[in-house]
Amino acid sequence: MAAPTRPDLPPVTASAAQPLTAQADTLVLGVRNDDDAEGVRDALDLLGFTGKKDQVVVFPAGDRAAAKVIVAVALPDEPTSADLRAAAARGVRAVPKGATSVAVALHPASIEESAAVAEGVRLGAYRYTAYRSGDQDAAPVEHTVLTSFARQSATAPAIDEAALVADAVAQARDWVNTPPVDLRPPAFAELIDAHADDDVKVQIWDEKRLARENCGGILGVGRGSEAPPRLVTLSYSPKSAERHLALVGKGITFDSGGLSIKTGTGMATMKIDMAGAAAVVAATLAIARLGLPVAVTAYACLAENMPSGSATRPGDVLRTRSGKTVEVLNTDAEGRLVLGDGLTLATEVDPDLIVDVATLTGACMVALGERTSGIFGSDDETVERLASAARTAGEPMWPLPIPTEIAAEVTTSKVADLRQHNPKPYGGALYAAAFLREFVGKTPWAHLDIAGPSFNTGSPYDEIPSGGTGVAVRTLVQLAKDLLA
Secondary structure (H helix, E strand, C coil): CCCCCCCCCCCEEEECCCHHHCCCCEEEEEECCCCCCCCCHHHHHHCCCCCCCCCEEEEECCCCCCCCEEEEEECCCCCCHHHHHHHHHHHHHHCCCCCCCEEEECCCCCHHHHHHHHHHHHHHCCCCCCCCCCCCCCCCCCEEEECCCCCCCCHHHHHHHHHHHHHHHHHHHHHHHCCHHHCCHHHHHHHHHHHCCCCEEEEEECHHHHHHCCCHHHHHHHCCCCCCCEEEEEEECCCCCCEEEEEEEEEEEEECCCCCCCCHHHHCCHHHHHHHHHHHHHHHHHHHHHCCCEEEEEEEEEEEECCCCCCCCCCCEEECCCCCEEECCCCCCCHHHHHHHHHHHHHHCCCCEEEEEECCCHHHHHHHCCCCEEEEECCHHHHHHHHHHHHHHCCCEEECCCCHHHHHHCCCCCCCCEECCCCCCCCHHHHHHHHHHCCCCCCCEEEEECCCCCEECCCCECCECCEECCCCHHHHHHHHHHCCC
């Protein structure tokens, strides 16, 4: 397993020290009940700390603890790993800027929970400052997870693994946060190649190769832009591989809607439309760095959806890699077109499972809100496999159906094999999933619609920052682990 490498995120170690005697500048203290509050109850009462969900208070420790400052974080009576991860992130964000060392005491009840705390520390400490001028924050100080499991041999590797996964999430966040002028398809492809380690092979298809390979969906979406499309394939093939996972990511580096142009408000955050590609790439790199014995082939389908004289028009017909033709009815439903080519390529390598990740539909946000991803799939077992991985990883996801009557609408075009878009104003996420299913054949397949949780336009919450969230990275890494069970 490779070591975590992000110098902008705090190093995390473990200690068996007791919270109130731990030698640190700041103590992040989880409070579940009066036992946890022993010695600090007077301050908590004075500050109105009731233990309600998400509550955080900061106060000078005085003679209550060895630390100078205490950050009290509310916990449920029986916290899960997800609760601890979120609480760690909330606590870290509240640590005073001048802190020189931080001890995090959230009372984990296992090695796995200790690792969740470490992951929350690094996820909560994430900041995107690449375009901010002036003085940058000082180098992150070391954070120590206080746990009774600190001396067990499995604890340090578990914390390192959690830190490495957090690094992958941070990388996906960085890419999503990058201004779209600096992350057009050719530039994004080069960045992916630059971030890959030696044990991950990268192949980049330019527009000429895409034409030779009959990738008409990707070309059709990208031809309105002066920055031509790219397809990036990452291959991780350990000799000990027991299973083969294929990942496909929607990588629309900016989505104007094409000729079916969006409103100005609707276009404002459309740099996020490559979050699916960011997730599958970051997850693939993490799986390789963890050394998991799972082969992964990932496809990042990159295009910029722009209006111009050469852009695809409503009414055009595209011939995809699969050989199927698609009648385009709305150029703002472009993600399914690039994914169609990516999914076809994924079937050609004969994987055990295909998962695509995409900021695909606003309709999924209408159904599930801004914090929950939708899961669709070829069968109930595959959907539950993804849902289980998401629960373990702590990422909210919810299964949605592909109804027979909606799937039937996909093949009703009068001029082509498939109709790209349903003109009816409902069931949009279901229709999109039904369209994608046309490209996976008999291979087990799942589709994650991350349109809502891929970008947080509000204030940070739990382990989620403002801006790009890196959603799905943790779920995909957990899925790779689960395939070995």
